[in-house]
Amino acid sequence: MSNIARHVAIIMDGNGRWAQERGLKRVKGHERGAETVRSVTTFASNHPEIEVLTLYAFSTENWKRPKMEVDFLMRLLNRYLKNEMNTYIKHQIRFETIGDLSRFPAALQNQISLMKERTKEFKRLTQVLALNYGSQDEIARAAKSLCEAKKEISVKSLQESIESSKFGPVDILVRTGGDQRLSNFLLWQSAYAELFFTQTLWPDFNPDELETIISQFKQRTRRFGGI
Numbered sequence: 750m751s752n753i754a755r756h757v758a759i760i761m762d763g764n765g766r767w768a769q770e771r772g773l774k775r776v777k778g779h780e781r782g783a784e785t786v787r788s789v790t791t792f793a794s795n796h797p798e799i800e801v802l803t804l805y806a807f808s809t810e811n812w813k814r815p816k817m818e819v820d821f822l823m824r825l826l827n828r829y830l831k832n833e834m835n836t837y838i839k840h841q842i843r844f845e846t847i848g849d850l851s852r853f854p855a856a857l858q859n860q861i862s863l864m865k866e867r868t869k870e871f872k873r874l875t876q877v878l879a880l881n882y883g884s885q886d887e888i889a890r891a892a893k894s895l896c897e898a899k900k901e902i903s904v905k906s907l908q909e910s911i912e913s914s915k916f917g918p919v920d921i922l923v924r925t926g927g928d929q930r931l932s933n934f935l936l937w938q939s940a941y942a943e944l945f946f947t948q949t950l951w952p953d954f955n956p957d958e959l960e961t962i963i964s965q966f967k968q969r970t971r972r973f974g975g976i
């Protein structure tokens with residue numbers, strides 16, 4: 750039986766370089782990147798296999814960027830969520846997040862809650878945005894909570910305590926922008942993920958390239974540690 754692309758996760762990298770190559774400000778790359786988020790999400794919602802699409806939108810390390818860029822990303826996210834509400838409803842996409850939202854501006858937090866509430870019954874696709882997300886932090890927090898509750902630490906108990914585990918194991922992990930690393934993204938859930946690295950910068954990525962990646966994924970042999 751061929752591999753099923755149930756959970757696709759993407760590290761969206763290369764926005765800044767896309768803009769710089771065109772003599773534009775880095776934030777213009779993020780703006781174009783938001784358009785790619787829209788087209789890839791709509792594609793995923795119409796794909797027969799994809800149930801979960803997790804996108805790395807803001808890492809715990811991204812706070813180190815200049816304040817102006819961080820503020821721009823916050824506003825862009827807020828605007829995106831407001832503008833896209835109808836798209837999520839039309840395509841029956843449930844919106845979810847992973848990561849610690851408490852550091853985000855209140856208006857953005859409210860918009861995120863509203864989007865989650867309005868889309869919570871939808872089953873066609875779950876789009877998970879990783880926001881202020883870091884995998885090591887999440888695994889450490891899960892271990893700490895088990896210790897505090899005096900529970901045994903095992904693969905099963907950790908699995909149940911890690912926030913993002915509820916979206917299931919990653920089947921396909923894509924990183925755009927040419928680098929070949931995981932950058933603290935979904936480390937636990939990607940234990941047996943098939944990895945794909947593309948030179949394409951995120952604003953240039955499109956559903957056709959994702960379709961090609963899915964076809965290649967179908968050709969791979971997944972042994973999950975067996976023979």
Ligand code: FPP
Binds near residue numbers: 783807878
């Ligand atoms: C990495 O590119 C991208 C980010 C840190 C932010 C991702 C944000 C978006 C795709 C747009 C907004 C998201 C949503 C969900 C609407 P980079 O800036 O590190 O690029 P570089 O490596 O070329 O500098």
